[in-house]
Amino acid sequence: MTPFSYHRPEAIDEALALAGPDSRFIAGGTNLLDLMKENLLHPRRLIDINRLPLREITPTPEGGLLIGALVGNAELAWDPRIEARYPLVAKAILAGASPQLRNMASTGGNLLQRTRCYYFYDAQTPCNKREPGSGCPARDGLNRMHAILGASDACVAVHPSDLCVALAALGAQVHTQGPQGKRRIDFADFHRLPDDEPWRDNNLDERELVTAVELPPQGYAGHCAYLKLRDRASYAFALVSVAAALDLDGERIRGARIALGGVAHKPWRLVEAEQLLCGRRAEPAAFAEAAERLLQSAQPLAGNAFKIELARRAIVRALGEAAGGTPR
Amino acid sequence: MSQNLPAAGAPAACRILLELNGERRELEVQPWTTLLDLLRDQLGLSGTKKGCDHGQCGACTVLVDGRRINSCLSLAVMQDGAKVTTVEGLAGADGLHPMQAAFVRHDAFQCGYCTPGQICSAVGLANENRAHTRDELREQMSGNLCRCGAYPNILAAIEDALPTLRGQGGDA
Ligand SMILES: Cc1cc2nc3c(=O)[nH]c(=O)nc-3n(C[C@H](O)[C@H](O)[C@H](O)COP(=O)(O)OP(=O)(O)OC[C@H]3O[C@@H](n4cnc5c(N)ncnc54)[C@H](O)[C@@H]3O)c2cc1C
Ligand code: SF4
Ligand code: FES
Ligand code: FES
Numbered sequence: 001m002t003p004f005s006y007h008r009p010e011a012i013d014e015a016l017a018l019a020g021p022d023s024r025f026i027a028g029g030t031n032l033l034d035l036m037k038e039n040l041l042h043p044r045r046l047i048d049i050n051r052l053p054l055r056e057i058t059p060t061p062e063g064g065l066l067i068g069a070l071v072g073n074a075e076l077a078w079d080p081r082i083e084a085r086y087p088l089v090a091k092a093i094l095a096g097a098s099p100q101l102r103n104m105a106s107t108g109g110n111l112l113q114r115t116r117c118y119y120f121y122d123a124q125t126p127c128n129k130r131e132p133g134s135g136c137p138a139r140d141g142l143n144r145m146h147a148i149l150g151a152s153d154a155c156v157a158v159h160p161s162d163l164c165v166a167l168a169a170l171g172a173q174v175h176t177q178g179p180q181g182k183r184r185i186d187f188a189d190f191h192r193l194p195d196d197e198p199w200r201d202n203n204l205d206e207r208e209l210v211t212a213v214e215l216p217p218q219g220y221a222g223h224c225a226y227l228k229l230r231d232r233a234s235y236a237f238a239l240v241s242v243a244a245a246l247d248l249d250g251e252r253i254r255g256a257r258i259a260l261g262g263v264a265h266k267p268w269r270l271v272e273a274e275q276l277l278c279g280r281r282a283e284p285a286a287f288a289e290a291a292e293r294l295l296q297s298a299q300p301l302a303g304n305a306f307k308i309e310l311a312r313r314a315i316v317r318a319l320g321e322a323a324g325g326t327p328r
Numbered sequence: 329m330s331q332n333l334p335a336a337g338a339p340a341a342c343r344i345l346l347e348l349n350g351e352r353r354e355l356e357v358q359p360w361t362t363l364l365d366l367l368r369d370q371l372g373l374s375g376t377k378k379g380c381d382h383g384q385c386g387a388c389t390v391l392v393d394g395r396r397i398n399s400c401l402s403l404a405v406m407q408d409g410a411k412v413t414t415v416e417g418l419a420g421a422d423g424l425h426p427m428q429a430a431f432v433r434h435d436a437f438q439c440g441y442c443t444p445g446q447i448c449s450a451v452g453l454a455n456e457n458r459a460h461t462r463d464e465l466r467e468q469m470s471g472n473l474c475r476c477g478a479y480p481n482i483l484a485a486i487e488d489a490l491p492t493l494r495g496q497g498g499d500a
Contacts, residue, residue, distance in 0.1 A: 006342060006359035006405055030401045033362070034382050046359065048406055078458070098471025099456070100389055100398045100449065234470035 001033075002042040010051045012177060012209065018047045019207040025049050027070060027106035030097075031113040039123050040130060054108075054211055057081065063217035066175070069108030069210045073163065074099065076107060086219040087326050088243055091226035092166035098235050108210035111164060111174065111190070114201065115157035115265075116237050118142060128154045129198045136198075144303040145239065148311070149264040149295075155198030156301060159191060159266050160237050166226060168267035169243035169259035172215055178208030191266030198265075220245030220257065225321035227314050228261070238262035240311045244318035246282060253277045253286070258294060258319070263311055270294050282323040284316055291315035344408040349373075349417025357404040364388045364399040367414060375415040375444045379473075386472030389445040389452070390414050396452025398471075415444035418451065427451050430489035431482070438476035446472045450486045454493040462487070 009015040015025070023045035026032050035041045054068035057079055065081060076082055077093040093102065119125045119137045126134035138146055138156050146156040167187050174185045191202045204210065224245040230236040241261035247254040256277040260268040273293040280286040291312045298308045321327055341356045348371075357366055364381075367373040367390070379387030381400045388400040391413040418425035424432070427450050437443045449472045453459055459468045465486060466479075474482065 001360045003358070003360055006403075008408075026403075026406070028401075029403060029406065030383055030398070033401050033403065037381065046403075048403075050406065074456075098383075098386065098398075099453065099468050100386060100396050100471045101383055101401075103395045103452075104397050104402065234467055 001036045002039075002044075004043050005045050006048065007045065008048040008051055012052055012054075012211070015047055015049055015052060015209060016177065016179060016207060018045065019209075020045075021206060023047055025209065027109040028072070028101075028104040030101050030105050031109060035114060038121060040121070049209070060214060065215045067107050067213045067215065069106060069212055071107045072103060073097070073105040073107070073110060074102040077102070085221050086166075086170070086215055087221055088166045088169060088219070088224040088226055088245055089163065089215070091224075092162040092241075092243060095226055095228040095238075095241070096162035107163075107213055110161055111167075111210060111213070112202065112204070113161055116145065116160045117157040118145075120157060129157060129194075132197075132199050139301065142303060143301040145237070145262075146301055146304055147264050148298045148300055148304060148307045149260075149268050150193045150297075151265065151299070151301075152194045152196065152198065154196050155194035155265070157194065157198070157265060158262055159201070159264070160262075161267075162226070162228060162238065162241060162261060164191070165241055165243045165259045165261035165267045167213060167215075168269050169245055169257040170215060170219065171257070172213050174210060175212040175214060176204060176208045177211050178205050180205075182211075183208075184214070187267075188269060194265045201265075218247070220247060220322075222326060223248055223322045224326050225318045227318040227321065229310060229314055240307055240314050242311075242314045242318035243267075244315070244322045246277075246319065246322045248282060248323065251281050253280050253282050256290070256319075258290065258315060260294065260311060260315070263298075263307060268294070277319075282319075284320060287316040287319040288312075290319070342405045342408075344405055346407060346409075347411040349413060355404075359403065359405050361404045362400055363390070363402045363404045363407055363412070366404040367399060367412075373414050373416055376448075377441055377444055379441070379445075384473075385442070385445075386449055387442055387445040389448040389472065391448055391452055391455075394452070394455050396449050396471075413448070415448055418447065425451070426492045427454070427486070427489045430485040434481045434485035434488065436478055436481040436485040437474075438478050442472060442474045442476075442478075446474065446482055450482075450489070451493070453486070454490055457494065 024043040054070040056068045077090040119127045172187045174190045176183045228241040243259045245257040256274045273290045346353045377387035379385035383398045383401045390399045459465045
C-alpha cells in the first residue's frame with residue numbers, strides 16, 4: 001500500500017471538506033483496502049467515515065425505512081424490521097460474501113464495490129475501467145463471469161453486489177450529500193452501463209457521500225425470493241442471481257418485480273417484462289414469457305453463453321418460489 | 329502490504345488505544361498498517377494467521393467487540409477504542425476456551441494453519457446465535473477455508489461446543 005494520511009471526521013460537513021481527487025472515503029474497508037493492496041488505487045488521503053452519524057435505521061413518513069450508509073451488512077440482514085418487511089434484502093445480503101465480511105461491510109460501501117473482472121484486478125494487464133483507453137482484454141479473453149446484457153465494446157464487466165439486486169427490485173432510492181447539497185437518486189439511475197466511459201461505475205460525484213438508502217413502503221414480504229447461482233455453494237460471487245417479488249391477488253399477479261445480478265454492469269431490471277406478468281395467473285408459462293422478455297437483448301461472449309439459459313431457468317424458478325410464498 | 333517502514337515524507341504515525349485480549353494497550357501505528365500486521369509483526373501475536381491477505385480465507389479472523397472480522401482487511405487505526413480478542417486471548421484462568429477444547433477433543437485440524445481463524449470464527453458464530461441446523465452451521469462457517477479439508481471434524485467440534493457457549497451467554 002502506498003502511504004496515505006488518515007482522517008476521522010465526526011461530522012458530514014467535515015468529511016465533505018476533506019474529500020477531493022486524491023482522497024477516498026473508507027467505511028468497512030473490505031473492498032477499498034483489497035484494491036489498495038493490489039496496487040490498483042493509491043489515495044493520498046483516507047477519510048474514515050465510521051464516526052459519522054449514519055448508523056440508524058429509521059421509519060420514513062411514507063411507511064418505508066431509511067437505512068444509514070454505515071449500517072453493517074449483517075446488522076441490516078438481521079434487523080427485525082428488515083426480516084419481517086423486507087426479507088428480499090435480508091436474503092440477498094446473506095447470499096453474499098462471508099459472515100466476517102458481512103460484519104465489516106457497510107450499506108454504502110456495498111453499493112460502491114468495484115467489479116471482480118480478473119483483468120481489472122490485475123495491474124499488469126490493460127483495462128479500460130482502470131486505465132481509460134488501454135483496452136478490454138476480457139472481451140476476447142477469459143469472460144465466463146462477464147456480462148450478457150448492456151455491455152459495450154469498451155467494457156463487459158458485471159457489478160458484483162447481491163444487496164444491490166434486491167434494492168433494484170424493490171425500487172430503493174439512494175440519498176447522497178455533496179458540496180452541491182443533498183440528492184435522492186432512484187436505484188435504476190444510480191449505477192451506470194459502461195458505454196464509452198467504463199471507468200464510471202455510478203453517477204456519484206467524487207466528493208459526494210452516500211448518506212442512506214431508502215426502502216419504499218412495499219417490501220413484497222409474503223412473496224419474494226433471492227436465487228443465487230455460483231461455482232460453489234457459498235462464499236462466491238454470482239454467475240447469475242435473481243431477485244423476484246410478486247404482489248398476488250389469489251392466483252393472479254397484481255404486480256411483479258424482477259432484477260438480475262451477475263449479468264450486467266448494473267442490476268438488470270426491465271419494467272416491460274414485469275408488466276407482462278400483471279393480471280396473469282402465477283404459473284410457469286407466464287414466468288417463462290417474462291424471462292424471455294428480460295433476456296431478449298442478451299448477447300453472449302465466447303465464454304459465457306451458458307449464462308443466458310442459466311438466467312432463463314433461474315428467473316422461472318425464482319418467480320415460482322416467490323409465488324409459493326417467501327421461503328423462510 | 330508488508331511495508332511498515334514509513335516512506336520519506338510519509339504521514340505521521342497514529343496513536344490508538346485497544347483493549348487487546350483483556351489488556352489496555354496504547355499503541356503507535358502507521359495509518360496503512362492492517363490490524364493483522366499490527367498483531368503479528370508489531371506485537372508478536374502470531375496466533376492469528378495470514379493466508380490470503382485479501383478477505384478470501386478467514387485465517388486472520390479475530391473478534392472485535394465480540395464480532396468476527398477479517399483482520400487483514402481492516403486498518404489498525406480504524407479499531408481505535410475497540411476490544412480485540414485473538415486466539416491467544418480466548419483461554420481463561422481455568423484453561424482452554426470451550427471452543428478450543430472442543431477442537432482438541434475432535435481433532436479438528438491437520439496442519440493447523442486455519443485453526444486459530446476457525447476457532448475465533450466459531451466463537452463469533454456462537455455470539456451471533458443464528459445457526460441452528462447443521463446446514464446453517466456449515467453455511468455460517470463458509471468464511472473459513474481449510475486446505476487440509478478437516479471440515480467434518482471442525483463441524484463436529486463446533487456442534488459440540490455450542491450448547492456450552494449458549495449456556496454461558498457467550499462473550500469473547
Ligand atoms: C472475498 C470476498 C467475497 C465477497 N463476496 C461478495 C458477494 O458474494 N456478494 C457481494 O455482494 N459482495 C461480496 N463481497 C464484497 C463486499 O460485500 C464489499 O466489499 C462490501 O460490501 C463493501 O463495503 P465496505 O463498507 O467494506 O466498503 P469500503 O471498502 O469501505 O468502500 C468501498 C468503496 O465505497 C466508497 N464508500 C464507502 N462508503 C461510502 C459512502 N457512504 N459514501 C461514498 N463512498 C463510500 C469507498 O471510498 C470505496 O471506494 C465480497 C468481498 C470479498 C473480499
Ligand atoms: S471488462 Fe471492463 S473491467 Fe474487465 S478488462 Fe474489460 S474494461 Fe476492464
Ligand atoms: S488472511 Fe484475511 S481472509 Fe485470508
Ligand atoms: S488444518 Fe490445515 S488448513 Fe485447516
